Amino acid sequence: MLALQLLFNAIALGAAYALVALGFVLILNATSAVNFAQGDLVMVGGFGALAFGSLLGLPGIVLLVPLLVVMIGIGFLLAFVAYFPVRKRPPDTVFITTIAAGIIMSNGANAIFGPEPRATPSLVSSGDWQIGGLVVSYQSAAVIIVAAALIVGLHLLFTRTQIGRRLRATAQDRDVAASIGIPVNLMVAATFAVGAALAGAAGLLLSRNFFVSPTDGANYMLKAYIAVTLGGWGSIPGAVIGALIIAAFEVAFPALPALIPALAPYAEAFTQVWSTVVLYVLILLILWQRPQGLFGEAVRARP
Amino acid sequence: MNTVLDIEQIEVRYGGVTALRDVSLKVAPGQAVALLGANGAGKSTLLKTVIGLMRARTGDVRFDGRSIATLPPQRRARLGVGYCPEGRRTFPGLQVRENLMVACWEGRAERERRVEEMFSLFPALRQKADHLAWQLSGGQQQMLAIGRSLMGRPRLLLLDEPSLGLSPVLTDEVIGRIPAIKQTGTAILLAEQNAAKALAVCDHAYVLQTGKVVGAGPAGELARSADVRKAFLGG
Ligand SMILES: Nc1ncnc2c1ncn2[C@@H]1O[C@H](COP(=O)(O)OP(=O)(O)O)[C@@H](O)[C@H]1O
Ligand SMILES: [Mg+2]
Numbered sequence: 001m002l003a004l005q006l007l008f009n010a011i012a013l014g015a016a017y018a019l020v021a022l023g024f025v026l027i028l029n030a031t032s033a034v035n036f037a038q039g040d041l042v043m044v045g046g047f048g049a050l051a052f053g054s055l056l057g058l059p060g061i062v063l064l065v066p067l068l069v070v071m072i073g074i075g076f077l078l079a080f081v082a083y084f085p086v087r088k089r090p091p092d093t094v095f096i097t098t099i100a101a102g103i104i105m106s107n108g109a110n111a112i113f114g115p116e117p118r119a120t121p122s123l124v125s126s127g128d129w130q131i132g133g134l135v136v137s138y139q140s141a142a143v144i145i146v147a148a149a150l151i152v153g154l155h156l157l158f159t160r161t162q163i164g165r166r167l168r169a170t171a172q173d174r175d176v177a178a179s180i181g182i183p184v185n186l187m188v189a190a191t192f193a194v195g196a197a198l199a200g201a202a203g204l205l206l207s208r209n210f211f212v213s214p215t216d217g218a219n220y221m222l223k224a225y226i227a228v229t230l231g232g233w234g235s236i237p238g239a240v241i242g243a244l245i246i247a248a249f250e251v252a253f254p255a256l257p258a259l260i261p262a263l264a265p266y267a268e269a270f271t272q273v274w275s276t277v278v279l280y281v282l283i284l285l286i287l288w289q290r291p292q293g294l295f296g297e298a299v300r301a302r303p
Numbered sequence: 304m305n306t307v308l309d310i311e312q313i314e315v316r317y318g319g320v321t322a323l324r325d326v327s328l329k330v331a332p333g334q335a336v337a338l339l340g341a342n343g344a345g346k347s348t349l350l351k352t353v354i355g356l357m358r359a360r361t362g363d364v365r366f367d368g369r370s371i372a373t374l375p376p377q378r379r380a381r382l383g384v385g386y387c388p389e390g391r392r393t394f395p396g397l398q399v400r401e402n403l404m405v406a407c408w409e410g411r412a413e414r415e416r417r418v419e420e421m422f423s424l425f426p427a428l429r430q431k432a433d434h435l436a437w438q439l440s441g442g443q444q445q446m447l448a449i450g451r452s453l454m455g456r457p458r459l460l461l462l463d464e465p466s467l468g469l470s471p472v473l474t475d476e477v478i479g480r481i482p483a484i485k486q487t488g489t490a491i492l493l494a495e496q497n498a499a500k501a502l503a504v505c506d507h508a509y510v511l512q513t514g515k516v517v518g519a520g521p522a523g524e525l526a527r528s529a530d531v532r533k534a535f536l537g538g
Contacts, residue, residue, distance in 0.1 A: 162404070165404060165405040166405055168396065168397060168405075169394045169397060169405045172394045172395060172396055175356055175376070176388055177394075178355075178356070178375065178377045178380070179354050179355075179356065179376045180380055180405070180406040180451060180452070180454070180455065181377050181381045181406070181408060181455060182377055182405075183377050184377065
C-alpha cells in the first residue's frame with residue numbers, strides 16, 4: 001500500500017514537472033536555444049495564481065484561465081526581449097539573455113510579494129478520499145487531471161491543427177517553413193508563449209503543496225533541464241518520461257528505509273539533501289553510459 | 304513580353320564572395336525554363352533570391368509585374384511563388400500527409416482535395432501517407448518536397464536540382480512530372496546540372512557560369528548548341 005501511495009504521489013509531482021519540461025523542450029526545438037528563464041516562469045505562475053486568488057477569491061482551477069492568458073503574454077514578451085534581438089548571435093547568447101530575464105522576474109517577484117514562501121489557493125478544495133489505506137487528496141487528484149488535460153490538449157494542438165503543424169514545421173526547418181508561407185517569427189514567439197503558459201500552469205499546480213518564493217526558479221529550471229537530458233535532448237515524450245522519473249526518485253528516496261527494512265538503520269541518511277546528491281550522481285552515471293539520454297531522438301536521427 | 308518572373312540585373316553576395324553578378328532572367332506564364340550550370344555556378348543562390356532567402360544587393364526581382372525584392376519569403380510564397388529546395392528538406396518529423404497540409408492556406412475541404420491531387424501526381428506518396436517524412440526513400444522525399452511546394456497552387460514553381468542523388472530511373476520519374484505540373488498553368492524555373500534531362504522538358508533555358516549568364520535560348524536550340532553540349536552534355 002505504501003508503494004501505491006508513493007506511486008500516486010510521484011505521478012502528481014511528475015505531472016507538474018512534465019509541464020515545465022515540455023515548455024522547455026518546445027522552445028529548445030523551435031530555437032535550438034536553452035531558455036534558462038523556464039524555472040522563473042514557474043515561479044511567476046505561482047505568484048500569478050496567488051495574486052489572482054486574493055483578487056478574485058476563486059478556486060485554483062478557475063484561476064488557471066486568466067493565469068494562462070497572462071502567461072501567454074509574458075511568453076510573447078520574453079521572445080521579443082530575450083530571443084529576437086539576439087537570434088542571429090551564437091546560441092549561447094540566448095543563455096545569457098534568458099538568465100537575465102529570469103533574474104528580472106525573480107527580483108520583480110521579491111519586490112512585489114516579498115521573500116517569504118507563500119501558498120496558492122487549492123485547485124478545488126481541501127480534503128481527501130481514503131481508499132483502503134490510500135490517501136488521495138483532492139489537490140493531488142486535481143493536479144494530475146489538470147496536467148494530463150493540458151498535455152492531451154497540447155498533443156491535439158500539435159497534431160490536429162494547422163497552427164500546430166506550422167509550429168512543428170517551423171521548429172524543424174525555419175527557412176523552408178518561411179518559403180511555404182509560414183510566418184516563422186510569429187510561430188517562434190507563439191512557442192515561447194506556449195512554453196510560458198505550461199510553466200505558469202505548473203506554478204499554479206505546485207505552489208499549493210510546495211509554496212512559492214521568488215528564488216524557486218533555479219530549482220525548477222534544473223529539474224526541467226535534467227528531465228530533458230534524461231529523456232533525450234529534444235524529445236517531447238522523453239521530456240515527460242524524464243520528469244516522471246525525477247519525481248519518482250524524489251518521492252521514493254526518503255521512503256526507502258520504510259520500504260526496504262535493511263536500510264532502516266541508516267534512515268537519517270535519506271534526507272532531502274542526500275536525495276539531491278544521489279539524483280545528480282545517478283544522472284552523471286546515466287549520461288556517461290548514454291550521452292543521448294535514455295530515449296534518444298527519433299526525429300534528429302534522420303538519415 | 305508578359306512575364307511571371309522578371310529578374311533584372313541582380314547582384315548577390317555571401318559576405319565578400321559575389322555569387323551572382325548582373326544576372327537577368329525572364330519566365331513567361333506557364334513556361335518551363337531550365338537554369339543550367341555546373342556545381343557552384345549560382346543556381347541555388349538565384350532561386351533563393353527569388354523566394355527571398357537571399358537578398359539582391361542591386362537589381363530587382365518582379366513577380367507578376369510587381370517588385371518582390373524586399374518582401375520576406377512567407378509573403379512571396381503567399382503571392383504565388385512555390386519553392387522546392389535543393390536536398391528536398393522535407394519536414395522530417397511530420398507525416399507525409401502533414402508535410403503537404405502544412406503548406407496549404409485554404410480551408411479543410413480544399414486542403415484535402417489538394418492532398419488528393421498530389422497523391423495522383425505522385426502515387427508513390429499515397430501508400431506512405433501516414434509515414435514520417437524521414438522514413439521515405441530519397442526519391443519519395445523529392446516527390447514529397449515537390450508536392451509540398453505545389454500545395455499553395457503557385458503561379459511559379461522554383462525547383463532546385465530535383466535529380467540530385469537520385470538514380471537515372473527515379474530522375475526520369477521525377478523530372479517526367481514537370482509537363483503535368485506545367486499543364487496546370489504553373490510556370491517552372493528548374494535548376495539542374497543534368498542538362499539533357501532538363502532541356503527535354505523545358506521550353507527555354509539559361510546557362511550560368513561562375514555567377515554570370517553565359518548563354519540563353521530556346522531549349523531545343525541549346526540542346527543542339529556545340530558549347531552547351533561540350534560543357535554539360537558530355538561532348
Ligand atoms: N552559404 C554560403 N556562404 C558562402 N558562399 C556560398 C554559400 N552558398 C553558396 N556559396 C557560394 O556561392 C556560389 C554559388 O553557389 P550555389 O548557388 O550553391 O551554386 P549551385 O547551386 O549552382 O551549385 C559558390 O561559389 C558557392 O561557394
Ligand atoms: Mg545548388
